[in-house]
Amino acid sequence: MSVIPAAGTVPWRRRRGALEVAVVHRPKYDDWSWAKGKLDPGEEWPVAAVRETQEETGLEVRLGLPLPPTAYTVLDRMGQPAAKEVRYWAAEVVGGAGALDNEIDEVSWLDVVTAHERLDYARDREQLRAVVRADGQGNLTTWPLVVVRHAKARSRSSWGREDPLRPLDARGTAQAAAIVPLLAAFGISRLVSSPSTRCADTLRPYAAATGLPLKLRDGLSEEGFVADPDRAVHHLRRAFDRGAATAICSHGPVLPTLLETLRHYVDLTSEEGAVADARLSEAADLAMGKGEVLVCHVVSTGIAARIVAVERHRS
Numbered sequence: 001m002s003v004i005p006a007a008g009t010v011p012w013r014r015r016r017g018a019l020e021v022a023v024v025h026r027p028k029y030d031d032w033s034w035a036k037g038k039l040d041p042g043e044e045w046p047v048a049a050v051r052e053t054q055e056e057t058g059l060e061v062r063l064g065l066p067l068p069p070t071a072y073t074v075l076d077r078m079g080q081p082a083a084k085e086v087r088y089w090a091a092e093v094v095g096g097a098g099a100l101d102n103e104i105d106e107v108s109w110l111d112v113v114t115a116h117e118r119l120d121y122a123r124d125r126e127q128l129r130a131v132v133r134a135d136g137q138g139n140l141t142t143w144p145l146v147v148v149r150h151a152k153a154r155s156r157s158s159w160g161r162e163d164p165l166r167p168l169d170a171r172g173t174a175q176a177a178a179i180v181p182l183l184a185a186f187g188i189s190r191l192v193s194s195p196s197t198r199c200a201d202t203l204r205p206y207a208a209a210t211g212l213p214l215k216l217r218d219g220l221s222e223e224g225f226v227a228d229p230d231r232a233v234h235h236l237r238r239a240f241d242r243g244a245a246t247a248i249c250s251h252g253p254v255l256p257t258l259l260e261t262l263r264h265y266v267d268l269t270s271e272e273g274a275v276a277d278a279r280l281s282e283a284a285d286l287a288m289g290k291g292e293v294l295v296c297h298v299v300s301t302g303i304a305a306r307i308v309a310v311e312r313h314r315s
Helices: 045-057 110-116 124-135 170-185 197-210 222-227 229-240 255-262 271-286
Strands: 002-015 018-025 031-033 037-038 060-077 081-095 108-110 143-149 188-192 214-216 246-250 292-299 305-315
Touching: 002 045, 002 060, 002 124, 018 045, 018 110, 018 124, 037 045, 045 060, 045 081, 045 170, 045 305, 060 292, 060 305, 081 124, 108 110, 108 222, 110 124, 124 222, 143 255, 170 197, 170 292, 188 197, 197 214, 197 246, 222 229, 229 246, 229 255, 246 255, 255 271, 271 292, 271 305
Parallel strands: 002 081, 143 246, 188 214, 188 246
Antiparallel strands: 002 018, 002 037, 018 031, 018 108, 060 081, 143 292, 292 305
């Protein structure tokens, strides 16, 4: 059976202190569900979730916690059974006029009890329950701390100049471009990188697209890490102190130390925390791929900061 990948969001807000979520009505099916849609060819799941939400509801959102996925059987374009796999994120509205897509004729903000009753499919209530549970645990309001391994660069053997000047190759340039909408989906607003060309050029397209400054830190370079490993950890801890939506780009030899440091911030009191810790451990032990983006969802800042979920996106 073929698989149809799709992605969507559960937009949420607080109104007079009460949690509300946005559900959509599809006149074609006369049903109430979450905003969602199929991935475009080569599109990342989070990027599709943001795009489909904007296209269907007119709302611009920033992704937060990943929510339980769902899968069910539909008919493909040839009339054959196919498995539709949908991944969801909790999402905060950051803009948009709310103009509706022709597939959607109504968007309603509802309290969670009313939303539970309004949703037509039992599978959609799984995401709602996850949002309510996260809210009860104080884990719904998060900010993203993203670790990026630099995109693919020219080989050391083919480069006759200083290693820090080694540039991205064609594949790496394409990876850097693909990272732009992925970072945008999580609302990244601060960029920190090793000054090595292959790292800086991995984040530079996003900096250019957003107008954000790209802050270069010697402690995140391979050479700086060899001289003083604590400097890389210092830059990571500074990100936790700031609490801004931050992307940090560094090198393969530096990342295991950064990832092991991140494990100290994981909230191990929940099942989601245990999964997050396992993903960080795996990334540290088996190495992140070049151009890979690892997203940590963080609650609070400084010494009170807790990582409550981790995602890995490999290009």
